[in-house]
Amino acid sequence: MCQLLGMNCNTPTDIVFSFEGFRRRGGLTDHHADGFGIGFFEGKGVRLFHDDKPSAHSPVADLIRAYQIKSENVIAHIRKATQGQTSLANTHPFMREMWGEYWLFAHNGHLKNYFPPAGEFYQAVGNTDSERAFCAILEQLRCRFTRKPDADTLFNAVAELTAEIRSYGLFNFMMSNGDCLFAHASTLLHYIVRKAPFGEAHLLDDDVKVDFAAVTTPNDKVVVIATLPLTGNEAWSQLAVNELVMFCDGDIVRRNRPEPPVYMGVEEGLAIARAAGVSV
Amino acid sequence: MCQLLGMNCNTPTDIVFSFEGFRRRGGLTDHHADGFGIGFFEGKGVRLFHDDKPSAHSPVADLIRAYQIKSENVIAHIRKATQGQTSLANTHPFMREMWGEYWLFAHNGHLKNYFPPAGEFYQAVGNTDSERAFCAILEQLRCRFTRKPDADTLFNAVAELTAEIRSYGLFNFMMSNGDCLFAHASTLLHYIVRKAPFGEAHLLDDDVKVDFAAVTTPNDKVVVIATLPLTGNEAWSQLAVNELVMFCDGDIVRRNRPEPPVYMGVEEGLAIARAAGVSV
Numbered sequence: 001m002c003q004l005l006g007m008n009c010n011t012p013t014d015i016v017f018s019f020e021g022f023r024r025r026g027g028l029t030d031h032h033a034d035g036f037g038i039g040f041f042e043g044k045g046v047r048l049f050h051d052d053k054p055s056a057h058s059p060v061a062d063l064i065r066a067y068q069i070k071s072e073n074v075i076a077h078i079r080k081a082t083q084g085q086t087s088l089a090n091t092h093p094f095m096r097e098m099w100g101e102y103w104l105f106a107h108n109g110h111l112k113n114y115f116p117p118a119g120e121f122y123q124a125v126g127n128t129d130s131e132r133a134f135c136a137i138l139e140q141l142r143c144r145f146t147r148k149p150d151a152d153t154l155f156n157a158v159a160e161l162t163a164e165i166r167s168y169g170l171f172n173f174m175m176s177n178g179d180c181l182f183a184h185a186s187t188l189l190h191y192i193v194r195k196a197p198f199g200e201a202h203l204l205d206d207d208v209k210v211d212f213a214a215v216t217t218p219n220d221k222v223v224v225i226a227t228l229p230l231t232g233n234e235a236w237s238q239l240a241v242n243e244l245v246m247f248c249d250g251d252i253v254r255r256n257r258p259e260p261p262v263y264m265g266v267e268e269g270l271a272i273a274r275a276a277g278v279s280v
Numbered sequence: 281m282c283q284l285l286g287m288n289c290n291t292p293t294d295i296v297f298s299f300e301g302f303r304r305r306g307g308l309t310d311h312h313a314d315g316f317g318i319g320f321f322e323g324k325g326v327r328l329f330h331d332d333k334p335s336a337h338s339p340v341a342d343l344i345r346a347y348q349i350k351s352e353n354v355i356a357h358i359r360k361a362t363q364g365q366t367s368l369a370n371t372h373p374f375m376r377e378m379w380g381e382y383w384l385f386a387h388n389g390h391l392k393n394y395f396p397p398a399g400e401f402y403q404a405v406g407n408t409d410s411e412r413a414f415c416a417i418l419e420q421l422r423c424r425f426t427r428k429p430d431a432d433t434l435f436n437a438v439a440e441l442t443a444e445i446r447s448y449g450l451f452n453f454m455m456s457n458g459d460c461l462f463a464h465a466s467t468l469l470h471y472i473v474r475k476a477p478f479g480e481a482h483l484l485d486d487d488v489k490v491d492f493a494a495v496t497t498p499n500d501k502v503v504v505i506a507t508l509p510l511t512g513n514e515a516w517s518q519l520a521v522n523e524l525v526m527f528c529d530g531d532i533v534r535r536n537r538p539e540p541p542v543y544m545g546v547e548e549g550l551a552i553a554r555a556a557g558v559s560v
Contacts, residue, residue: 044405045368048328063343088325096377100403121401123380125324 010249012070038076041178077106089126109170185239188269221250290529292350318356321458357386369406385414389450465519468549501530
């Protein structure tokens with residue numbers, strides 16, 4: 001299973017601390033060693049970094065640490081290829097423009113025999129089920145709405161399309177237009193909302209800690225979303241199975257989950273991924 | 281005037297030597313100091329680097345030097361903002377997907393009062409005339425051709441659209457889908473074809489030389505395209521005013537130019553750019 005990392009904030013924030021733990025899973029503390037990608041929104045623009053080197057040893061990842069890019073919305077992905085070659089065209093996150101905005105998308109899972117009809121507006125460049133799913137979501141949204149609809153309408157449409165696509169298999173994903181960030185769990189996706197009073201956090205994958213109180217203001221709100229928790233001394237929440245959440249300004253602003261919610265155990269989630277042929 | 285740099289080859293080649301001279305024009309030997317961008321095709325995928333720091337001092341540019349990415353098609357741009365703010369969304373090259381391929385575009389010049397109607401397939405995210413022109417070209421191509429047409433038809437269509445758009449002002453641009461590279465000159469655009477027997481080249485902007493014979497094979501063909509020549513001891517060719525060229529595998533494969541061709545002097549080209557409010 002590949003791993004996902006996302007961030008959504010109410011003020012531009014650097015993701016270096018979380019990314020440091022996350023990137024070590026690409027080749028050091030875990031074996032997601034077939035490249036990685038990360039996209040940062042900066043206003044309406046996007047900085048996108050892709051690399052086919054393992055994130056733990058990538059010069060691009062070193063740059064991200066050194067540069068401390070501040071962003072309100074970030075999506076990152078480390079890849080363990082289970083099928084198909086490792087190529088730049090297959091590296092997440094994928095980007096397209098819709099309604100005059102850039103959209104980023106990253107996926108972890110596997111959609112079996114998922115070949116939606118070729119879109120009129122969006123076509124996949126590579127050959128992953130992930131990019132096909134992203135293009136299908138955008139295609140349907142763009143066909144339904146010539147202009148960007150209000151947030152409720154958009155959220156409901158994404159929820160409906162997500163439910164359709166997850167019938168093909170595992171569909172953990174994140175998607176953002178630089179304004180809000182959608183996160184959906186088929187199996188494992190965790191998040192933490194950091195806000196005042198800020199405390200200290202310890203990375204699970206590295207002997208590193210940070211005192212957020214020293215680097216934030218009292219109004220800051222930051223959500224970090226990851227396949228598995230990144231820190232050991234904070235209380236991470238989990239998305240329920242088949243739950244879709246819309247984050248905005250560091251808060252959950254909309255959610256759609258089955259009642260009663262079912263939360264998947266980490267071991268079970270990893271076993272399901274393994275059984276689906278998604279490496280873990 | 282911003283400056284353009286492009287490369288088109290028959291084998292993946294690193295652009296580090298040319299980029300070294302070019303980047304120094306972003307803040308050291310010249311004053312195009314409002315950010316830069318560079319896109320590398322790698323197969324069907326693209327590595328895209330944008331930075332709002334001057335290229336001469338950018339850590340992203342340092343990474344490009346250190347990493348020596350090999351590519352068959354590269355487009356780079358350094359920017360001197362003359363109007364509008366410097367923002368990531370306004371940083372060239374711009375990228376869109378068309379016909380299941382990524383397309384990159386960078387522009388140097390100024391299109392006066394150029395506001396084409398909003399496209400159905402492509403919309404600008406930032407507020408530059410350049411991105412609007414790119415979106416208009418893609419929009420028209422996509423409207424005319426549901427699938428990618430043959431190379432002659434594509435070239436003729438691009439030539440026609442280019443002629444339309446250049447009636448609005450200065451329109452030096454490069455555009456590539458990772459297979460071929462289009463270059464068009466309103467004023468200044470130079471190129472050099474390097475092939476066997478390879479010689480030595482000296483950068484104009486830096487005390488650096490390279491012996492291409494040592495880093496190539498006899499079959500390599502590499503075209504480098506730049507606003508102004510980058511080396512002092514090689515014979516650069518110039519695109520004629522209003523000439524459109526399609527490069528493929530390091531060769532000119534199609535060209536469209538007025539007869540007799542008119543070649544603009546460097547001083548005249550810079551003066552025209554100045555008069556049009558494009559910084560030089």
